[in-house]
Amino acid sequence: MLLLSRKKKEKVVLVIEESGEKTSGGIEITLQVVKIRNGQVRLGFEAPKNVSIWRNELYEEICKEKNKKRENG
Structure with a gap:
């Protein structure tokens, strides 16, 4: 895991x-610390429309549902 310190x-x-080539352009996602207050950090993301950004707990739930559907065929 990479840990970075960022200010607002x-x-x-x-x-x-x-x-796999650095010159291909790739997908660019920008992460910004928008607000820090009362021990909470608000993050802002900029990404292409075809990139999904999920909170971990929601993504895990989506994966569980997909696995259930796959198992039940």
């Missing part, structure tokens, strides 16, 4: 290379 309004850019 600082950004992190994630680039996912689709072809």
Whole structure:
């Protein structure tokens, strides 16, 4: 796991290379710390429309449902 320290309004850019080559352009996702208050951090994401961004607990639930449907055929 990579841990980064960011201050409010600082950004992190994630680039996912689709072809394995750094020059391919890939998918760019920007993560920004929008607000820090009372021990909570509000994050902002910018990504192409075809990229889904989920909270972990929701994504796990979606995966469970997909697995159930696959098992029940």
